[in-house]
Amino acid sequence: MPKPVLTVYPARSVITMNPSLPRAEAVAVRGDRIVEVGTLTSMKPWLDAHEHKVDERFADDVILPGFIDPHLHPTMAAILLPMHFVTAMEWKLPWGTVSPSTTPEAFLNRVTEIEASTQDPEEPIFVWGYHQLWHGTMSRPLLNKINATRPIIVWHRSFHELYLNDGALQWLQITEAQAGNRKQIDYPNGHFFESGLGYAVNRLNPHILAPEKYAEGLERLKQVVHFGGHTTIADMATGLFNFDTEWLMLKQVIERDDTPFRVELVPDATRLRAAKGSNEEVLAFAKSLPAQNTHRLRFSDHIKLFADGAFFSQLAQLQEPGYIDGHHGEWITPPEILEDAMRTYWNAGFKIHLHVTGDLGVELGLDLLEKLQWERPRFNHGFTFEHFGFSTPEQIERIAKLGANVSANVYYLYELGDAYARRGIGYERASQMARLGACLANGITTALHSDFTMAPAEPLNSAWVAVNRINSQGIVMCAEERITAAQALAAITIDAARVIGRSDEIGSIRAGKKADFTILREDPLLADPMHIKDIPIVATVFEGRPFPIEPARS
Amino acid sequence: MTPLTVLGGYLGAGKTTIINGLLASLAQQNDNPRIAVLVNDFGAINIDAKLIRKHRGRTMEMTSGCVCCNIQDDLGGALDILRGESFEQVLIETSGVAYPAKVADYAVTWPGYRRGGTLVVVDALNIDRHKDDKFVGPLIKEQIAEADLLLVTKLDQLDCNQVQKLWDSLPKRAVRVDHGYCNADILLASTSNSIDTSKGKTANDHSDQFRTLAYQSDRVLDHCRLEVFLDELPEPVVRAKGWIHDSEGRWWLQSVGDRWTLELASAVPAGTSLVFIALANTPSDRTIDATLAGLEQALHRL
Ligand SMILES: [Zn+2]
Numbered sequence: 006m007p008k009p010v011l012t013v014y015p016a017r018s019v020i021t022m023n024p025s026l027p028r029a030e031a032v033a034v035r036g037d038r039i040v041e042v043g044t045l046t047s048m049k050p051w052l053d054a055h056e057h058k059v060d061e062r063f064a065d066d067v068i069l070p071g072f073i074d075p076h077l078h079p080t081m082a083a084i085l086l087p088m089h090f091v092t093a094m095e096w097k098l099p100w101g102t103v104s105p106s107t108t109p110e111a112f113l114n115r116v117t118e119i120e121a122s123t124q125d126p127e128e129p130i131f132v133w134g135y136h137q138l139w140h141g142t143m144s145r146p147l148l149n150k151i152n153a154t155r156p157i158i159v160w161h162r163s164f165h166e167l168y169l170n171d172g173a174l175q176w177l178q179i180t181e182a183q184a185g186n187r188k189q190i191d192y193p194n195g196h197f198f199e200s201g202l203g204y205a206v207n208r209l210n211p212h213i214l215a216p217e218k219y220a221e222g223l224e225r226l227k228q229v230v231h232f233g234g235h236t237t238i239a240d241m242a243t244g245l246f247n248f249d250t251e252w253l254m255l256k257q258v259i260e261r262d263d264t265p266f267r268v269e270l271v272p273d274a275t276r277l278r279a280a281k282g283s284n285e286e287v288l289a290f291a292k293s294l295p296a297q298n299t300h301r302l303r304f305s306d307h308i309k310l311f312a313d314g315a316f317f318s319q320l321a322q323l324q325e326p327g328y329i330d331g332h333h334g335e336w337i338t339p340p341e342i343l344e345d346a347m348r349t350y351w352n353a354g355f356k357i358h359l360h361v362t363g364d365l366g367v368e369l370g371l372d373l374l375e376k377l378q379w380e381r382p383r384f385n386h387g388f389t390f391e392h393f394g395f396s397t398p399e400q401i402e403r404i405a406k407l408g409a410n411v412s413a414n415v416y417y418l419y420e421l422g423d424a425y426a427r428r429g430i431g432y433e434r435a436s437q438m439a440r441l442g443a444c445l446a447n448g449i450t451t452a453l454h455s456d457f458t459m460a461p462a463e464p465l466n467s468a469w470v471a472v473n474r475i476n477s478q479g480i481v482m483c484a485e486e487r488i489t490a491a492q493a494l495a496a497i498t499i500d501a502a503r504v505i506g507r508s509d510e511i512g513s514i515r516a517g518k519k520a521d522f523t524i525l526r527e528d529p530l531l532a533d534p535m536h537i538k539d540i541p542i543v544a545t546v547f548e549g550r551p552f553p554i555e556p557a558r559s
Numbered sequence: 560m561t562p563l564t565v566l567g568g569y570l571g572a573g574k575t576t577i578i579n580g581l582l583a584s585l586a587q588q589n590d591n592p593r594i595a596v597l598v599n600d601f602g603a604i605n606i607d608a609k610l611i612r613k614h615r616g617r618t619m620e621m622t623s624g625c626v627c628c629n630i631q632d633d634l635g636g637a638l639d640i641l642r643g644e645s646f647e648q649v650l651i652e653t654s655g656v657a658y659p660a661k662v663a664d665y666a667v668t669w670p671g672y673r674r675g676g677t678l679v680v681v682d683a684l685n686i687d688r689h690k691d692d693k694f695v696g697p698l699i700k701e702q703i704a705e706a707d708l709l710l711v712t713k714l715d716q717l718d719c720n721q722v723q724k725l726w727d728s729l730p731k732r733a734v735r736v737d738h739g740y741c742n743a744d745i746l747l748a749s750t751s752n753s754i755d756t757s758k759g760k761t762a763n764d765h766s767d768q769f770r771t772l773a774y775q776s777d778r779v780l781d782h783c784r785l786e787v788f789l790d791e792l793p794e795p796v797v798r799a800k801g802w803i804h805d806s807e808g809r810w811w812l813q814s815v816g817d818r819w820t821l822e823l824a825s826a827v828p829a830g831t832s833l834v835f836i837a838l839a840n841t842p843s844d845r846t847i848d849a850t851l852a853g854l855e856q857a858l859h860r861l
Binding site for chain 2: 203204337368
């Protein structure tokens, strides 16, 4: 079989993320691989020796390594994305940018528009994004005014409460007799929260988790991932809902020729342990998974564990002095159980990704890692602190000395920085959340992730927050922990590749690596740092194949 | 409405042993109420399957849901399933790192259930170490602080001085549990139908740890006085339960340790029928009699 023709992409600039050759003018690709990066002149020996064509489509643009989100949840995204977004913050989605609805009237008007444009009168309408801070009070009568018979379900932005209209109550067969006088169901207002929420959710689940909905959601996720400029994502908890279903659906929807990205799958060991009974059985199962790998879907020797609770719910475990109101965070996994699990995977040579949100969670991870290093030292062990909300400067030093990585959701600072300063833990510690400057100063491999749907799946947006440390009120928080644009780009490319164990193949542009590129209209290293998130993404190239990106409708 | 008891406490305190002990002792007396046990733990579930079968009961496992959202709710799902199966009692064994009072608040507001008490198992041997632990100290203190009643295990492994010291340090009413045996009437919200009042004991009580008093009346109690009476239940009374007819309606009473609740009851037998269980061998051994007197007052001064 003849080797495929070389394709040369000249560009305004190529940012390689390879320190030995940081900038170039063109990249030559054969099949799914890069054969040479440099100038048209420097790559002449290749071009003289092989049939080639010069593809000018990116000649005015900037070529970067394909973006990598090392922590995202396709399953959660698949549930959320079929819903209508009516939100106080802007969301850029492939099918349109959601412009902010910041008043009660704007919220109801938007829901009314959605209702009016939905043809089938029986089709339920799911809305996500209500928040009382902007949208005022919500109630069953208000939704009934829009339409009392068609089911309308309004989710709070946090997912921790919801509202139903008459149609939805009837559709879900929630009657006054059953639910009328329960404390956490406000039946007249159709408001369900805490256990009341669980009650409604258990009735909604058959609909939102139905296979066809799930498939539709994954289709949308594919668009979102492409739209954000990714060519690789990691599913950082495969089995979060149900391992077999998720794996089956991923194979059906993602492993297709039209999918312009690959997925690294990291099994959720906490969830699996409940199903399998013991760490040893989960380990054996995890070891068996790579045999099932497909072209785009890959299991390897990475595993996910959980320490403390959700950051958005203020369940992060904190060291002294804790939360202002005195409440405590939660452990998702009891420390002893976590230790047993970590030891099992550590001794088997696995790369452990530990979900930590608070500084006490980080402390637990560090104590356990130190213990395991003492028992059985490992180098290049790939242990990664995931999320990394709160930490202390002293912990950063320990992370560096123990050889661990950090994968951070820096968007916390943007969305929650102001709120947590006022109503969480106070300004000092809130302003220092996602302490990334210190990580880089200590030489820690540091990546940025979205944990989508916890943050927008837009690497440039994450990079923008990390570079500017600006919160949703427009205020800079802790400028000392800002990182440079170059460091931020590394955190969404080569360092993200390191964190998921694939830096030998992806994450930078050099001869021999996969031809994965993200094409930008402007140069992020020369742009005004405040503009980084708005740089248009023109296309991606996945394994040598260009996939253009249409700008979103407003 | 099915009563729901939550049994919490840190890892290794003996929650599962207590549940197995309960199932075994009930089965021995051919008193086999239908009991469902919900277990939220990390790994193998050790509830004795043979015993559960004797109670035509069932064990359900829950895993903690998705950490970021509430789309998955195993506990609620389980409660929905169990509601359809008419159990007499549901027991939830929480995971060692759960806040049992929070689980109870969640579960008892689920349609079809009523409060049966939050009991927290305290590991006498390890409590001091656990309380000072950097990672779980605050959790364990909060578990204890929010419990209705404490069940203390492994006391037999301490000497007398240590036992006294521990007992003095406990912030609330506590019951001693030896070798996993805990009186069913302490654990369950339903009233045992076999109270031998002449002995001051229930059929379930094999030890001299408790004195039991049954109270029955056809007369209507005064609601305000009843509330005062419940607020002032003497310290050794660790449990009171049954149904009440008072000036404001008919109620289920659950009093567990420091907390009592009255829940509106529709389908209860007529009159008032209550059981009080108090620690025996305390300096105030006469409290049961005093309790009865208080109740008589609540009744007569209507
Ligand atoms: Zn996550």
